Amino acid sequence: MDKIIVEGGKRLSGTIPISGAKNAALTLIPCALLTEEPLTLRNLPRLADIDGFQHLMNQFGVTTAIQGNRPEDFGRVMTLETPRVTNTVAPYELVRKMRASILVLGPMLARMGEATVSLPGGCAIGNRPIDLHLKVLEALGADIELAQGYVKAVAPDGGLPGGDYDFPVVSVGATENALMAAVLCTGTSRLGNAAREPEIVDLCNLLVAMGAEIEGIGTSDLTIHGVRRLHGATYRVMADRIEAGSYACAAAITGGEVLLEGAKAEEMAATLHALRNIGVSCEAEKGGVRVAADGKLKAVNLSTAPYPALATDMQAQLMALLTVAEGTSVLTETIFENRYMHVPELARMGAHIETSGRTAIVHGVSGLTGAEVMATDLRASMSLVIAGLRAEGRTEVRRLYHLDRGYERLEEKLALVGAAVERVGDE
Numbered sequence: 001m002d003k004i005i006v007e008g009g010k011r012l013s014g015t016i017p018i019s020g021a022k023n024a025a026l027t028l029i030p031c032a033l034l035t036e037e038p039l040t041l042r043n044l045p046r047l048a049d050i051d052g053f054q055h056l057m058n059q060f061g062v063t064t065a066i067q068g069n070r071p072e073d074f075g076r077v078m079t080l081e082t083p084r085v086t087n088t089v090a091p092y093e094l095v096r097k098m099r100a101s102i103l104v105l106g107p108m109l110a111r112m113g114e115a116t117v118s119l120p121g122g123c124a125i126g127n128r129p130i131d132l133h134l135k136v137l138e139a140l141g142a143d144i145e146l147a148q149g150y151v152k153a154v155a156p157d158g159g160l161p162g163g164d165y166d167f168p169v170v171s172v173g174a175t176e177n178a179l180m181a182a183v184l185c186t187g188t189s190r191l192g193n194a195a196r197e198p199e200i201v202d203l204c205n206l207l208v209a210m211g212a213e214i215e216g217i218g219t220s221d222l223t224i225h226g227v228r229r230l231h232g233a234t235y236r237v238m239a240d241r242i243e244a245g246s247y248a249c250a251a252a253i254t255g256g257e258v259l260l261e262g263a264k265a266e267e268m269a270a271t272l273h274a275l276r277n278i279g280v281s282c283e284a285e286k287g288g289v290r291v292a293a294d295g296k297l298k299a300v301n302l303s304t305a306p307y308p309a310l311a312t313d314m315q316a317q318l319m320a321l322l323t324v325a326e327g328t329s330v331l332t333e334t335i336f337e338n339r340y341m342h343v344p345e346l347a348r349m350g351a352h353i354e355t356s357g358r359t360a361i362v363h364g365v366s367g368l369t370g371a372e373v374m375a376t377d378l379r380a381s382m383s384l385v386i387a388g389l390r391a392e393g394r395t396e397v398r399r400l401y402h403l404d405r406g407y408e409r410l411e412e413k414l415a416l417v418g419a420a421v422e423r424v425g426d427e
């Protein structure tokens, strides 16, 4: 297992190219199941989760070809073709490694009239049930059964009729599964309290490019008029707003100035609002978002919530920044029940944080010291890198496979803006 070594204290300055969004790519790729024609996705990030999803799609008989883009470029182009689906089962050994695999349930059901997917199980940040995925597919007319750790969804003869469903809780994944099933229903479907994240908009834009009819894109009320078939498309994945927010925190904690190339301010408004309140200047400009800090950071209170509120995926990174702000910050994590595993690791670097349930109280300290720390989940591992960029001395972040799930060539991007960061094989 690799580890990253960070020598803290370097002020970041320059331009960081932002990659395609992992959480958009993971719902755009399964759309290849919805048509026999080629689907070409551009700006796909080079990430372990994308490779994993490509492998899963191959199990169903989907051919995938990577083309274009020199190795030194960020991102790549993938063309997926599904003239015939040869298998409708997503097996445990693949799903357990990547819970986003559950996103094949809706499109496979829509294309084949049936789908069998291993239950994903929990993960480090929470038990992450999929009850809403199943309830909304039932509302669209599917028959759902659970047996031996698998969920099996079957459409009535003649295909899914469609239907209405009001989500009791906003769920990104369940909204995505519902959209990918509803587009091929024989009737019209309406989704209430649907997720509105930019990644959902990206999915709707791709589905429309493939011939789907969707109203209310970008709102929490979606109406989908089913169509008989969808055609292929070529589509560019949106920029990763969480990656951009993560590098904004990295620049800010070093008192640096960085242009987040390709980032869209309007997609990360809540993060930029939080950063401005902390004392970081954030300006949209042609080609990206410019972030600059002068080293003085102020404590703020933050609460995560569904879009357009502050993304839960930004909580750990902002907490790292707040460990060295002046004053005491109160963070509330309203989405996942166990998303503070970065706290004990940050404490080993000298941070002063108390947690109780979903609340974390961050008492700003004057500085951090480097330490050997352990990544526990994707965003927690990024928060440790961010702290390491500020800490005095050397920080070693282990179990990098967490980081590689969501950050394309992180050490190269940080080195572009002057960080002293190195990736080494672990003993």
Ligand code: EPZ
Residues within 6 Å of the ligand: 023, 024, 026, 100, 126, 127, 128, 129, 130, 131, 132, 133, 134, 169, 170, 171, 172, 173, 174, 312, 313, 335, 336, 337, 378, 379, 406
């Ligand atoms: C997506 O996960 C993202 N993953 C997560 O990003 C992100 O944190 C999350 O949305 C919230 O924004 C991908 O897009 C691949 P949810 P998802 O369904 O869809 C509960 C990262 O770091 N819930 O919106 O699984 C659930 O337990 C990852 O990139 C149910 O109760 O999130 C949670 O408390 C981490 N029943 C809340 O809803 C369900 O059926 C939101 O979950 C589904 C969800």
